[in-house]
Amino acid sequence: MDWRRYTPSPRAVDWGLFVAVATLLATGIGTIFVGTVAAAWVIDLHAVSGIVLVCLLPVKLWRVRHRVAPGRLTGARVLSVALAVDATGALVTGVWWLFGGSLDLGPWGLFHLHTALGLLVAPLLLAHLRYRVHSPATAMRHGRRDAIRYAGLVATGAVVWRLQGPVNDALDTAGADRRFTGSREEGSDAGNRFPVTSWVADDPDPVDPADWTLTVGGRVANGTAYDLADLPTGASGRALLDCTSGWYSEHDWQGVRVGDLLDAADPDDAAAWVQFRSVTGYRWSLPIEAARDALLATRVDGDVLSHGHGYPLRLVAPGRRGFQWVKWVESVRVTERREVGEWLAIFLSGV
Structure with missing residues (x-):
């Protein structure tokens, strides 16, 4: 089976990653102010965007794997690798927190590490875009097919986000005892x-x-x-x-x-x-x-x-x-x- 048939085109993946990261940053900051259930959609959007990023990031890394061979690394590509590592770290710590993980970092913990890694994405992404930015028009060549694929990704993200609650309950993890804000x-x-x-x-x-x-x-x-x-x-x-x-x-x-x-x-x-x-x-x-x-x-x-x-x-x-x-x-x-x-x-x- 050719998995590329089910993934967006390369330029659409790039812009999808940008939108997902930008949404994660905006909603991540927004979660600081969310205290009522009426505003819980901000946290839901943050989580769904994270799941979409989880789906897109491996596709991007697979497609550019040949560029990061030791003999082909440049300053711009090292920066891109740092961005990928940081984004992956933010995703892993976020998922770890959802499923009850913890980490003792003195006065800080796992949630603080997740926040710090997430905030670090912003400057790394801006620096990365100096070298790798493309016009959105180049992502529109397969517009209808990419739109359908992205709709499927977002729907998958929403379903996975809703399933994590029952999974936590079934496994009786520390993540089961959380408010809608993620707090324990x-x-x-x-x-x-x-x-x-x-x-x-x-x-x-x-x-x-x-x-x-x-x-x-x-x-x-x-x-x-x-x-x-x-x-x-x-x-x-x-x-x-x-x-x-x-x-x-x-x-x-x-x-x-x-x-x-x-x-x-x-x-x-x-x-x-x-x-x-x-x-x-x-x-x-x-x-x-x-x-x-x-x-x-x-x-x-x-x-x-x-x-x-x-x-x-x-x-x-x-x-x-x-x-x-x-x-x-x-x-x-x-x-x-x-x-x-x-x-x-x-x-x-x-x-």
Whole structure:
């Protein structure tokens, strides 16, 4: 049987690889922000694109195998080999994670390695395209046949993605206990005994409650500063923390309802965002209506928050990923517009 009858033409394979990698990068970044089932299609698309890449990459490598013989290697081809190795590593670690694999890399693990390899694809691909880019028009010579073949690939990818769940269940792997985000359960209902992770470099000294205050200001009529003893605690709620490090944990949280702080501060008519700022300078904003339903927690499952989990106050924002749950909160600021600089602050705070 001639397997080439069932694969896209060479130029179509090249552009298919490009589209698959670009989709994987875009959806991979998008998964950082996916916290609700309604947005799960981003993760499904990421997985299906990965399966399509798994199908196309061997075809590409087989067709160019003669070019990477030791005597024919050039700088551009070494770069192409590096791209193929990195893409393969990202695929293998992703599949390994889905089926319950783990890897101890000190403060990092298998999920971090998968993310790092995936992000490395982008610069390698851009460098590769400097030497190997072709016009999309050259991939259209067998347009109808290639379109049918790609439709079959995407359909196969979708079926394989749906089958991995039952396979995990049947094999009873660690991958069976995952949320739609890919995260695995760890430390639920165990007080402070769930993973301590911080986005990028946030690692402040323990906060001295005697020197700490929470300020509420911005576009409000009644700016206020609260000592720890003055906080109107008593609110509670159950919420699931889904960390981009690959784990999730569900707890009962106790503390201050943000809506109560806003009611006391009396935001003006232009108020649209609420920014939560950490002692490290890390900050994140929520739309004001979403912020009203958030909690500034002082306790988890009845235990006083530990320093690693944000003592004396951390944001609890249901339906949002863990990096948006700001720790060590010292300021709540009501604004008309979202601060653009906070997108930079989350990468530089604590440095």
